Amino acid sequence: xxxxxxxxxxxxxxxxxxxxxxxxxxxxxxxxxxxxxxxxxxxxxxxxxxxxxxxxxxxxxxxxxxxxxxxxxxxxxxxxxxxxxxxxxxxxxxxxxxxxxxxxxxxxxxxxxxxxxxxxxxxxxxxxxxxxxxxxxxxxxxxxxxxxxxxxxxxxxxxxxxxxxxxxxxxxxxxxxxxxxxxxxxxxxxxxxxxxxxxxxxxxxxxxxxxxxxxxxxxxxxxxxxxxxxxxxxxxxxxxxxxxxxxxxxxxxxxxxxxxxxxxxxxxxxxxxxxxxxxxxxxxxxxxxxxxxxxxxxxxxxxxxxxxxxxxxxxxxxxxxxxxxxxxxxxxxxxxxxxxxxxxxxxxxxxxxxxxxxxxxxxxxxxxxxxxxxxxxxxxxxxxxxxxxxxxxxxxxxxxxxxxxxxxxxxxxxxxxxxxxxxxxxxxxxxxxxxxxxxxxxxxxxxxxxxxxxxxxxxxxxxxxxxxxxxxxxxxxxxxx
Amino acid sequence: xxxxxxxxxxxxxxxxxxxxxxxxxxxxxxxxxxxxxxxxxxxxxxxxxxxxxxxxxxxxxxxxxxxxxxxxxxxxxxxxxxxxxxxxxxxxxxxxxxxxxxxxxxxxxxxxxxxxxxxxxxxxxxxxxxxxxxxxxxxxxxxxxxxxxxxxxxxxxxxxxxxxxxxxxxxxxxxxxxxxxxxxxxxxxxxxxxxxxxxxxxxxxxxxxxxxxxxxxxxxxxxxxxxxxxxxxxxxxxxxxxxxxxxxxxxxxxxxxxxxxxxxxxxxxxxxxxxxxxxxxxxxxxxxxxxxxxxxxxxxxxxxxxxxxxxxxxxxxxxxxxxxxxxxxxxxxxxxxxxxxxxxxxxxxxxxxxxxxxxxxxxxxxxxxxxxxxxxxxxxxxxxxxxxxxxxxxxxxxxxxxxxxxxxxxxxxxxxxxx
Numbered sequence: 001x002x003x004x005x006x007x008x009x010x011x012x013x014x015x016x017x018x019x020x021x022x023x024x025x026x027x028x029x030x031x032x033x034x035x036x037x038x039x040x041x042x043x044x045x046x047x048x049x050x051x052x053x054x055x056x057x058x059x060x061x062x063x064x065x066x067x068x069x070x071x072x073x074x075x076x077x078x079x080x081x082x083x084x085x086x087x088x089x090x091x092x093x094x095x096x097x098x099x100x101x102x103x104x105x106x107x108x109x110x111x112x113x114x115x116x117x118x119x120x121x122x123x124x125x126x127x128x129x130x131x132x133x134x135x136x137x138x139x140x141x142x143x144x145x146x147x148x149x150x151x152x153x154x155x156x157x158x159x160x161x162x163x164x165x166x167x168x169x170x171x172x173x174x175x176x177x178x179x180x181x182x183x184x185x186x187x188x189x190x191x192x193x194x195x196x197x198x199x200x201x202x203x204x205x206x207x208x209x210x211x212x213x214x215x216x217x218x219x220x221x222x223x224x225x226x227x228x229x230x231x232x233x234x235x236x237x238x239x240x241x242x243x244x245x246x247x248x249x250x251x252x253x254x255x256x257x258x259x260x261x262x263x264x265x266x267x268x269x270x271x272x273x274x275x276x277x278x279x280x281x282x283x284x285x286x287x288x289x290x291x292x293x294x295x296x297x298x299x300x301x302x303x304x305x306x307x308x309x310x311x312x313x314x315x316x317x318x319x320x321x322x323x324x325x326x327x328x329x330x331x332x333x334x335x336x337x338x339x340x341x342x343x344x345x346x347x348x349x350x351x352x353x354x355x356x357x358x359x360x361x362x363x364x365x366x367x368x369x370x371x372x373x374x375x376x377x378x379x380x381x382x383x384x385x386x387x388x389x390x391x392x393x394x395x396x397x398x399x400x401x402x403x404x405x406x407x408x409x410x411x412x413x414x415x416x417x418x419x420x421x422x423x424x425x426x427x428x429x430x431x432x433x434x435x436x437x438x439x440x441x442x443x444x445x446x447x448x449x450x451x452x453x454x455x456x457x458x459x460x461x462x463x464x465x466x467x468x469x470x471x472x473x474x475x476x477x478x479x480x481x
Numbered sequence: 482x483x484x485x486x487x488x489x490x491x492x493x494x495x496x497x498x499x500x501x502x503x504x505x506x507x508x509x510x511x512x513x514x515x516x517x518x519x520x521x522x523x524x525x526x527x528x529x530x531x532x533x534x535x536x537x538x539x540x541x542x543x544x545x546x547x548x549x550x551x552x553x554x555x556x557x558x559x560x561x562x563x564x565x566x567x568x569x570x571x572x573x574x575x576x577x578x579x580x581x582x583x584x585x586x587x588x589x590x591x592x593x594x595x596x597x598x599x600x601x602x603x604x605x606x607x608x609x610x611x612x613x614x615x616x617x618x619x620x621x622x623x624x625x626x627x628x629x630x631x632x633x634x635x636x637x638x639x640x641x642x643x644x645x646x647x648x649x650x651x652x653x654x655x656x657x658x659x660x661x662x663x664x665x666x667x668x669x670x671x672x673x674x675x676x677x678x679x680x681x682x683x684x685x686x687x688x689x690x691x692x693x694x695x696x697x698x699x700x701x702x703x704x705x706x707x708x709x710x711x712x713x714x715x716x717x718x719x720x721x722x723x724x725x726x727x728x729x730x731x732x733x734x735x736x737x738x739x740x741x742x743x744x745x746x747x748x749x750x751x752x753x754x755x756x757x758x759x760x761x762x763x764x765x766x767x768x769x770x771x772x773x774x775x776x777x778x779x780x781x782x783x784x785x786x787x788x789x790x791x792x793x794x795x796x797x798x799x800x801x802x803x804x805x806x807x808x809x810x811x812x813x814x815x816x817x818x819x820x821x822x823x824x825x826x827x828x829x830x831x832x833x834x835x836x837x838x839x840x841x842x843x844x845x846x847x848x849x850x851x852x853x854x855x856x857x858x859x860x861x862x863x864x865x866x867x868x869x870x871x872x873x874x875x876x877x878x879x880x881x882x883x884x885x886x887x888x889x890x891x892x893x894x895x896x897x898x899x900x
Contacts, residue, residue: 043671043870044827057867063671085864089833122857125840148826167666167826170649172836174826 002068019061031112033197034149035062047086051076083116090147092123102207103199136183146200160186190261206242218446223362223426224260228435233446240264267425271411274451277420296404296419303384311338311361312390314431317456324460335375336367338393343374366434391425422453489736492579499621502582511698515590523594529705531718536690537796539785548677549595555684557597563604564653567768569799572722573691577611581618587694592639600641606648650823655688668825669871713740728756728804740784759804767796769816770876772883813884814842820877828870835877850896
């Protein structure tokens with residue numbers, strides 16, 4: 001393999017790799033703003049310019065492919081002066097309002113200003129200002145904070161494949177706008193906030209809700225469709241605040257669709273049913289767990305139930321349900337449900353060029369692999385339904401006179417059931433799911449179960465033991481500590 | 482004083498028609514001769530001529546042509562840079578106005594040399610009359626078979642289109658020009674790849690200035706060696722059109738052998754000296770982007786290398802002469818304003834720095850300057866110089882550095898005592 005030297009370190013590299021990426025492999029971080037590995041290299045911000053032996057001018061590391069024997073200095077006097085001068089240029093018109101900026105704490109401009117900026121301001125002229133603008137329902141634009149890296153323009157053109165953001169005017173007056181000021185069209189608009197290196201494009205959904213440094217992060221997997229995009233859940237105490245994509249070059253690269261990004265909202269939704277409910281006469285009443293489980297068992301006593309399993313459940317949950325069903329309802333049929341029109345993995349397909357899949361549940365493949373067939377209607381003689389749902393699977397029409405629901409349900413859905421035992425969502429449990437291409441990935445619990453919800457495994461253990469007082473969940477205890 | 486000229490005697494209205502070109506300028510004979518030559522031999526002849534680009538950078542033309550790959554999957558293009566956007570430059574306008582067929586012939590020959598069948602003349606939007614005249618000449622050339630299919634009875638074909646710019650300095654930068662030609666924002670591209678590898682519409686492309694292409698028929702007709710000998714210096718052949726403006730008695734276009742006379746001779750012997758016989762204050766020698774020269778620095782041969790040695794540039798040979806008594810601070814303010822206005826805004830140092838320099842100079846002129854502003858100007862200019870995506874940053878920084886350094890006392894006079 002060819003070798004080059006960066007800051008005195010000899011580094012082997014794959015031919016064709018640019019200096020930013022080569023340096024990264026040796027733990028040397030060259031600062032940059034406009035560069036993004038997913039997009040065309042434009043060398044506009046000039047932050048990454050470095051000194052290369054034998055070249056009279058500084059060269060931008062993003063646009064310079066390493067060559068064998070190249071000697072590079074990222075911290076020579078000239079390189080450093082350029083880093084600090086670019087910082088100065090970027091900051092002369094950038095409001096120094098980090099304390100009220102939503103990007104604060106995860107802003108490249110802020111971070112690099114600590115490394116390369118000056119604590120003295122030489123600019124004494126009047127700063128250019130723009131009025132904040134809406135870019136549709138997802139993104140708010142603050143042009144004053146923009147550093148003209150054009151990542152958003154290139155994201156639209158090259159990744160989302162909708163050239164919806166453009167630069168207008170010229171030079172110092174350049175402004176980033178949507179075409180004809182129309183709302184953003186892409187289903188991936190949230191990514192604009194991810195790639196913006198400053199607080200110029202922020203998520204309306206998240207802005208001003210919480211300082212990022214107060215949030216805890218849990219790496220997990222999106223349950224929005226069968227792609228299984230890797231995500232990070234950002235949470236504090238009992239509440240989820242946002243989802244961001246986590247890079248996985250095999251699955252979602254850097255991206256996440258808006259549906260997946262904002263899916264988490266149902267977890268803390270006020271209509272979510274988080275206490276056990278039981279029908280008493282014509283009314284549906286809340287009940288303590290022990291009574292509710294006993295009631296649920298009683299509802300199905302002596303019945304021939306159909307057992308429905310959501311394809312939004314984890315493998316572990318489905319296996320527990322299978323084991324439970326064999327004992328509690330021998331011979332009862334199991335079937336899965338999830339996305340209308342996507343009965344099996346054969347019906348599942350890409351619905352755009354990037355990530356989104358037809359199956360709106362994450363574990364269709366996994367559930368199918370566990371031997372469960374799609375729900376196509378109840379067999380003759382079925383007189384009850386026991387349904388398990390993770391939170392996203394679309395409820396089918398329920399058969400029979402006796403109905404018990406276990407899992408995540410909302411609002412009026414309580415009225416559908418004779419007994420409803422609230423379970424946990426993807427964000428409150430740990431388990432594995434299998435994406436459309438067969439990759440097995442792990443969900444990881446972040447917040448503790450909301451309200452009085454319990455893990456399905458715990459509910460079934462309780463049920464199997466005849467509805468005795470439930471022992472406190474270990475996971476819950478752990479979360480409470 | 483009289484030396485051979487190849488263009489300027491034809492800069493008259495009556496020289497424009499094809500009949501004159503054919504009759505008095507050996508019109509289209511070079512094309513016939515070139516088409517009988519192997520393409521590589523045409524390029525070799527241009528190399529031999531030591532023709533260097535007349536747009537500003539002075540790159541050897543033959544060498545530029547030789548960078549075009551022989552085999553290409555995409556069509557190759559000959560693009561004429563007729564944007565002539567460098568302030569102080571007005572030579573290409575006359576070439577297009579009076580000798581449009583010379584340009585057309587040069588472009589067809591270039592097409593043959595590099596294996597291209599498509600040419601574009603990217604002309605600045607303000608040149609409405611010239612665009613129309615060029616179009617008329619092109620129509621005439623199609624009519625007579627100098628453009629189109631089967632040129633000169635060979636199977637070579639070449640199509641030529643006039644494309645009008647919309648009025649941006651940056652579209653004179655070759656890759657900004659190509660983006661504009663493609664219908665995109667006129668913003669320079671990252672190089673490499675150079676246009677010779679991936680230019681217009683991704684195909685191998687040569688971008689040559691009008692005057693450069695106009696030299697080609699002469700070179701083919703009379704030989705590269707003849708052209709090379711017109712120049713005084715070894716690596717720079719031909720004659721050059723000098724655009725003299727400002728405080729001289731006889732401003733205008735002058736055609737002189739490359740390196741034939743000094744800047745001083747041009748100003749005093751050819752242009753009749755300074756208006757009102759005032760002392761000379763300064764000369765901007767190569768379009769407004771060239772670092773300024775003081776009166777003491779003008780004894781330089783008028784060619785690319787001697788100007789580089791003097792730490793300025795001959796550029797597009799737009800020579801602006803400034804007499805004593807003229808406010809040079811106001812002049813550099815205007816120049817800087819121009820570059821700040823014309824900056825495309827892509828890259829940080831140019832977008833932010835040009836405007837910053839303009840603001841500081843404006844403040845000094847308004848009597849609100851501080852002594853430290855001069856060093857600030859020099860530092861900001863240094864932070865732009867050589868660190869931008871294209872040469873516009875250098876074009877803005879070079880003048881500021883040279884004006885502040887060479888005319889520092891003019892700035893200091895405007896700064897209040899003790900500020």
